[in-house]
Amino acid sequence: MSNEAKVNNFVSIMGIPFVNITKEKLLQNHLFPRLIEKEKCYIVTANPEMVMRTTEDASYKKQVNAADFIVPDGAGIVIASKFMKQPIQERIPGFELMVDLLEFANDKGLSCFFLGAQEQVNEKMIDEIEKRYPHLRIAGNHHGYFSIDDPAVVEQVKASEPDLVFAALGSPRQEQWITAHFTQFEKGLFMGVGGSFDVLAGEVKRAPDSWIRLNLEWLYRLLKQPFRWKRILKSLKFMVLIMLGKR
Ligand code: UDP
Numbered sequence: 124m125s126n127e128a129k130v131n132n133f134v135s136i137m138g139i140p141f142v143n144i145t146k147e148k149l150l151q152n153h154l155f156p157r158l159i160e161k162e163k164c165y166i167v168t169a170n171p172e173m174v175m176r177t178t179e180d181a182s183y184k185k186q187v188n189a190a191d192f193i194v195p196d197g198a199g200i201v202i203a204s205k206f207m208k209q210p211i212q213e214r215i216p217g218f219e220l221m222v223d224l225l226e227f228a229n230d231k232g233l234s235c236f237f238l239g240a241q242e243q244v245n246e247k248m249i250d251e252i253e254k255r256y257p258h259l260r261i262a263g264n265h266h267g268y269f270s271i272d273d274p275a276v277v278e279q280v281k282a283s284e285p286d287l288v289f290a291a292l293g294s295p296r297q298e299q300w301i302t303a304h305f306t307q308f309e310k311g312l313f314m315g316v317g318g319s320f321d322v323l324a325g326e327v328k329r330a331p332d333s334w335i336r337l338n339l340e341w342l343y344r345l346l347k348q349p350f351r352w353k354r355i356l357k358s359l360k361f362m363v364l365i366m367l368g369k370r
Pocket of ligand 1: 239
């Protein structure tokens with residue numbers, strides 16, 4: 124990787140180095156050039172719950188820290204950085220980063236592999252992608268309910284030679300899958316995108332803009348999907364630890 128392509132401003136939160144850069148600069152100065160140069164890269168969009176998991180699971184921490192770019196997704200990360208007096212410039216929601224990358228792929232005719240979500244959600248999302256991004260090439264797609272080590276899935280992705288691979292397997296599965304197979308690829312931007320396929324397929328709605336602006340996307344998700352309460356508890360634990368000085 125060329126030096127000028129490196130992000131040099133990070134904020135480390137509980138041992139996870141987050142890039143401290145705006146979404147626009149990340150795209151224009153780092154991700155788009157890499158896509159054009161066909162340089163491999165791995166992006167993690169991490170929220171407080173994922174950071175907490177890294178403190179409890181050393182191998183997961185390695186999988187996250189292997190990323191070229193760890194992006195602050197989740198209001199809690201930005202609030203924590205302010206609390207630590209090292210304010211991160213902005214929150215970069217993984218969903219929005221993915222949409223910008225899809226637009227770029229559409230403009231440049233790049234190919235994308237869509238790995239993850241339930242089979243019918245994945246198919247519905249592919250229909251939506253075809254409608255919204257007619258010049259983007261669909262290298263292939265596969266649902267997310269397979270074993271991380273399943274060689275058939277990796278072979279399918281490899282054979283399609285994608286420029287971008289979106290892995291919507293949830294955490295930690297998406298980081299496990301990417302790091303387990305990354306070295307086998309010669310090119311490709313790999314990104315874990317959590318529940319983004321469900322949103323693109325229209326199965327799950329993102330919070331209204333006003334809620335997002337008020338940093339309340341997590342509350343909207345909790346109200347819509349109450350089974351997520353355990354995750355919110357993890358995020359609360361994260362905030363308490365930050366306030367107690369665990370950095
Ligand atoms: N998923 C998957 N395989 C699995 C578990 C989950 O493909 O074994 C998908 C699930 O269908 C959903 C996404 O991964 O589309 C996880 O969404 P969630 O909102 O839980 O993601 P996160 O909160 O981790 O971003």
